[in-house]
Amino acid sequence: MLEEIIIAGFGGQGVMSMGQLIAYAGMLEGKGVSWLPSYGPEQRGGTANCAVVVSDEPVGSPLVTKPTTAIVLNNPSFDKFESKVRSGGLFIVNSSLVTRTADRKDITNIEIKATDLANELGNSRVANMILLGAFLEYTKIVTMDSILESLKKVLGPDKYHLIEVNKQALEKGASLLMEKTI
Amino acid sequence: MGKVLMKGNEVIAESAVHAGCKYFFGYPITPQSELVAYMARRLPEVGGLFLQAESEIAAINMVYGASSTGARVMTSSSSPGFSLKQEGISYLVGSELPAVICNIVRGGPGLGNIQPAQSDYFQVTKGGGHGDYHIPVLAPASLQEIVELIQDAFDIADRYRNPVIIMGDGMLGQMMEPVEFTERPVSELPEKNWAATGTRGDGGPKIITSLELDADGLEKRNQHLQKKFAEMKEKEVRYETYKTEDADYIIVAFGTVARIAMNAMNKARQDGVKVGLIRPISLWPFPEKPFIETRDKVNMYISVEMSAGQMVEDVRLAVNGHAPVDFFGRNGGVVPTQEEIYHKIMMIAGGIQV
Structure with a gap:
């Protein structure tokens, strides 16, 4: 198993922490993992992305150029990464904010109105977790339990009260795929 | 822990x-x-x-x-x-x-x-x-x-x-x-009796200059x-070699670039090109031994770097004319991709016609 994931969006949408959660969960399961952020003169509202590798073996290159999965949360990220997804790969789009339509036929396109659904849950900032829940349900590269365990580490004790809403969002994302409503 | x-x-x-x-x-x-x-x-x-x-x-x-x-x-x-x-x-x-x-x-x-x-x-x-x-x-x-x-x-x-x-x-x-x-156990190291920690009537002043x-x-x-x-x-020479025993071509790369190059090496091997890799860990002293051991057997070395070509000079010195040395690099903050390195290998190995 070798998953090479790119997660991209505006700074503040939680793309970096989504990647860290996957990497952390992979580590807890004894897998080889790496997390590499795009970094530069970034600012809140600018675009940001991270590359995550999860493998049964120690990770070779942490740099991902042809992802098996790309998760995009805004239009610039859609434009940048749609063509990069490996043939047969997965492309998850936050269609609340992305106005483009994915039309590649050789990859699996999943469109989720994640920001709208997050608002329904009462916290627009968990849109990332809805997308992550769908991604986990589709790929099953790490278990939901490992992600929840990682969430405690990534959030830290003073944000434990946010675990519940994050959990709801993860489950919401997963349920969308289980019910095949998308 | x-x-x-x-x-x-x-x-x-x-x-x-x-x-x-x-x-x-x-x-x-x-x-x-x-x-x-x-x-x-x-x-x-x-x-x-x-x-x-x-x-x-x-x-x-x-x-x-x-x-x-x-x-x-x-x-x-x-x-x-x-x-x-x-x-x-x-x-x-x-x-x-x-x-x-x-x-x-x-x-x-x-x-x-x-x-x-x-x-x-x-x-x-x-x-x-x-x-x-x-x-x-x-x-x-x-x-x-x-x-x-x-x-x-x-x-x-x-x-x-x-x-x-x-x-x-x-x-x-x-x-x-x-x-x-x-x-790990603390290494045995010489006592720092030269350190300037003040004299206590135990000898002359310690001068560090x-x-x-x-x-x-x-x-x-x-x-x-x-x-x-x-x-x-x-x-103090440190290095690692990967699959150099039967290699026709050897990539030389250090640090993170070696990891990217390793992916390219594995892909080229899947496609039948025998590629190996030498990864210098100590850049000085530069490891000469893995080159001396391989330089009369390989067709070519390729130094892959995130520069316009710097380590390649040490590679040439270590190979000392026994085999050709080529270079591939990106610079200015651009990271070479495994696809680019793979392409370079295949071009050299004659797998891709340009």
């Missing part, structure tokens, strides 16, 4: 603490600022001292001062800041003071940018400061390897009374990987330094 997920810069800092580093003087610069920030928080916890200097020049001279007392001390920076430290590094060598200096290289020359690069190779391996000197340079490729090499770096520095450089790139500093801080106005005296001192460098060349 089990595995933890950390950023490369933080791993360097924590590894230094594990190696007994008690003092850090530095000045923040992207992409290594997390290292400085981590030390600011961590060193007071272990009874050490962190000080943010007013400049990189001040920081390296504070290192000189702390090292003179026999303490384990470190500084770090990235390319433009590292350039500012060169005078101080030359003084450390001249005064025979141990220290560990970390350079998380970014795109240059000049202010350049903050993206990953390896274009300070010449500077770290050929001596960025003045005078006849060498500094052991260690280049980790993974976060776990950082743990090992930082401990080695402090030991080498103490053993030879010479600074040691850790060279990484922005990618290594910024990425996260699981690491385990393994404890790089100044020697008498030419014969300075030449003698240089001969002493050269003897140390010769010993380092003999004993």
Whole structure:
């Protein structure tokens, strides 16, 4: 198993922490993992992305150029990464904010109105977790339990009260795929 | 303590603490600022001292001062800041003071940018400061390897009374990987009876200086330094080889680039091209042995770097005309992709017609 994931969006949408959660969960399961952020003169509202590798073996290159999965949360990220997804790969789009339509036929396109659904849950900032829940349900590269365990580490004790809403969002994302409503 | 997920810069800092580093003087610069920030928080916890200097020049001279007392001390920076430290590094060598200096290289020359690069190779391996000197340079490729090499770096520095450089790139500093801080027995090192900690009626004053106005005296001192460098060349070479036994082509790459090149190597092998890889871990002393062992058997070496071609000169010296040496590199902060490296291999191997 070798998953090479790119997660991209505006700074503040939680793309970096989504990647860290996957990497952390992979580590807890004894897998080889790496997390590499795009970094530069970034600012809140600018675009940001991270590359995550999860493998049964120690990770070779942490740099991902042809992802098996790309998760995009805004239009610039859609434009940048749609063509990069490996043939047969997965492309998850936050269609609340992305106005483009994915039309590649050789990859699996999943469109989720994640920001709208997050608002329904009462916290627009968990849109990332809805997308992550769908991604986990589709790929099953790490278990939901490992992600929840990682969430405690990534959030830290003073944000434990946010675990519940994050959990709801993860489950919401997963349920969308289980019910095949998308 | 089990595995933890950390950023490369933080791993360097924590590894230094594990190696007994008690003092850090530095000045923040992207992409290594997390290292400085981590030390600011961590060193007071272990009874050490962190000080943010007013400049990189001040920081390296504070290192000189702390090292003179026999303490384990470190500084770090990235390319433009590292350039500012060169005078101080030359003084450390001249005064025979141990220290560990970390350079998380970014795109240059000049202010350049903050993206990953390896274009300070010449500077770290050929001596960025003045005078006849060498500094052991260690280049980790993974976060776990950082743990090992930082401990080695402090030991080498103490053993030879010479600074040691850790060279990484922005990618290594910024990425996260699981690491385990393994404890290992303290190496046997010579006592620091030269340290200037005050006389207690136990001998004359201890003088630490790089100044020697008498030419014969300075030449003698240089001969002493050269003897140390010769010993380092003999004993401190580190490298790894992968699949070089049957290789027709050998990629030479260090640090994170070696990992990207390894993916390209594996893909080329799947397609029937026998590619191997030599990964220098010590950039100085440069490992000559793996080249001597392979240079009469391979068709070509390809040095892959995040520079316009710097290590390739050392590769040519090590191959010494026995085989052709080619180069592939990206620079200015652009990271070579495994697809590009694969393409280069296949072109050389005749698999792709252009």
